[in-house]
Every structure is written in structure tokens, then in C-alpha cells.
Amino acid sequence: MTAWFLSFGDYAFKILLGPTDKATLAGFYCVYILAYVIGHIVWDIKTTRTPAFHFGRLREKTDVLHSAVTMTSSWLLLLTIWQPGVEKITNETMVPIILAGFAGILYGFGKLCPYDICEPVSPTPAGEAN
Numbered sequence: 588m589t590a591w592f593l594s595f596g597d598y599a600f601k602i603l604l605g606p607t608d609k610a611t612l613a614g615f616y617c618v619y620i621l622a623y624v625i626g627h628i629v630w631d632i633k634t635t636r637t638p639a640f641h642f643g644r645l646r647e648k649t650d651v652l653h654s655a656v657t658m659t660s661s662w663l664l665l666l667t668i669w670q671p672g673v674e675k676i677t678n679e680t681m682v683p684i685i686l687a688g689f690a691g692i693l694y695g696f697g698k699l700c701p702y703d704i705c706e707p708v709s710p711t712p713a714g715e716a717n
Contacts, residue, residue, distance in 0.1 A: 605666060616659055623655035623699065624648070631701035651698060658695020664688040 601607055602614035628648070632640040665688035 605669075606663070612663075615663065616656075619659040619662065620652070620655040623658060623695070624651060627651045627655075627699050627701055630699070634702060636702040651701075654695050654698035657691050658698075661688045661691025661695065664691070 598611070601611040602618055606612040606615040628640075628645075631637050638644070665685065668685070
């Protein structure tokens with residue numbers, strides 16, 4: 588029983604933080620994309636700042652799927668810095684990889700929110716403080 592649990596734990600770790608082959612890479616993308624999209628849809632259902640949820644509106648969520656893929660790819664890009672075998676390439680390109688990875692993650696987190704947070708700001712007359 589313990590050997591199975593450790594084997595499963597190792598496999599889960601590979602999927603979440605260190606895909607090493609095609610199967611774990613596919614699992615990595617599935618887990619992170621599904622978590623992102625489901626999180627966004629649940630947030631959309633629970634908030635009062637968006638129209639009522641309807642399955643017909645799911646087709647409008649393609650940008651969310653794109654953001655999920657972008658964020659997952661960026662996370663993978665950051666994880667490859669610590670993967671064996673990629674080390675010789677990252678010695679020359681570490682700064683651009685880190686910047687690209689973090690930019691993608693920040694972009695993805697920003698798209699997780701299902702409503703626009705920008706509200707019009709009324710102009711204040713000259714000389715008045717906010």
C-alpha cells in the first residue's frame with residue numbers, strides 16, 4: 588500500500604511540478620487548464636457583477652481558455668529552468684525565460700476574473716481633492 592501511494596505521489600508531483608515525458612506533460616496541461624477554467628466559471632457563477640450564468644455563454648469563454656493555456660505554458664517555461672538537461676540552454680537565456688514566464692503568469696491571473704474591474708471615474712473639479 589505504501590509503495591503504491593509513493594508511486595502515485597511521485598506521478599502526481601511529475602504532473603504538477605515536473606513533467607518529464609509526453610504522458611505527464613499532457614496531465615500537466617489538463618490539470619492546470621481545467622483548474623483555471625473551472626475556477627473562472629465558478630467565480631463567474633458566484634459573482635453578481637456578471638450576467639446570470641448560462642451554458643450558451645460558454646462560447647464567450649474562449650479568451651479564458653487562451654489565458655489558461657498561456658498561463659500553463661508560462662508556468663511550464665519557468666519549471667524548465669530547474670529541469671535536468673535544459674540547464675545548458677538556460678545558462679545563456681535565464682533572464683528572458685524568467686521574464687517571459689512571469690509575464691505569462693501575471694497575464695493569466697489577470698484574466699481569471701470574469702468581470703471588468705475598471706469603472707468610470709468621475710472627473711473632479713479643479714482645486715478639489717478626492
